[in-house]
Amino acid sequence: MQKILVTVLFLTLVAGAFQSAQSRRRRSSRPAKKEPVYTITGRVQATIDQKTKSKANQVLNRLNNFQRRAYWRFYDPLAIVTRRVPLGERLVVIVQGVKVAPDKAAEPEEVRVKAGGIFPSLILQHISTDLSVYNAYSKKITIFSPGRTVDKKPLKPEVISPSSDAVFNVSPRESETADKKVLFWSFPLRIKEFAMAKARVIFVRSRYYSRVSDTGVYSIENLPAGKYSLVFVYVDKIVKEVPITVKKMRRGRGRNSNLQYMNSVNLTLPLLSKY
Secondary structure, three states: OHHHHHHHHHHHHHHHHHHHHHHHHHHHHOOOOOOOEEEEEEEEEEEEOHHHOOHHHHHHHHHHHHHHHHHHHHHOOOOOOOOOOOHHHHEEEEEEOOOOOOOOOOOOOOEEEEOOEEEOOEEEEEOOOOEEEEEOOOOOEEEEOOOOEEOOEEOOOEEEOOOEEEEEOOOOOHHHHOOOOOOEEEEEEEEOOEEEEEEEEEEEOOOOEEEOOOOOEEEEEEEEOEEEEEEEEEOOEEEEEEEEEEOOOOOOOOOOOOEEEOOOEEEEEOOOOOO
């Protein structure tokens, strides 16, 4: 009788351990719950710093406006070209302090050379991607970056045949990205055959960034909740850093609970003759 009781107790313990292991296995096989992500949007009010308007800068600014007007008068004589602060061509916002990478990295922008220009004129890319340029012009072009050096040597230009693309190796090297404090690298782009073709590529360390439109609006997606900094970059200079808080929000019926509006930011931008 005692042996039977011992056998029953042993089998009960084994069955309990098996059920416990199966329960743990079922719990571990469940997919991990994803943290909610949010889209932030905001507006920028920008003015030009009047103190930087020296006579030399005024002359260069008038020359740049004249070139821009002449360009559009040639390609579209009916275009109304007004004086403006070129935010969409020069201003970038970067989110600093996010430790989590997005589920899907942003694809590099398509860069095309056509009608004597580079489109878009402001190119934003992550430092892990290469700059690919497509030549939509009927003749070969030569793209170069004035002032860009690699190992203390000028970067060689890239010749691109018509109706083809090529990688212009202007991206920052490992020796340049080793300093984690550097947030971005900004390089000018030019076309040898078109003196009016001017553009700029900005390589960003963060995965969360956006250009600011000409109307001063920006939008950044897939941000987890937390406290971060918005870094505003104008051409190749940091002009302002703004602390922000992305709040964890409950989902509500009939409203977009993933969209958060940031406070408006006032910027005083330097008058830059270069691009």
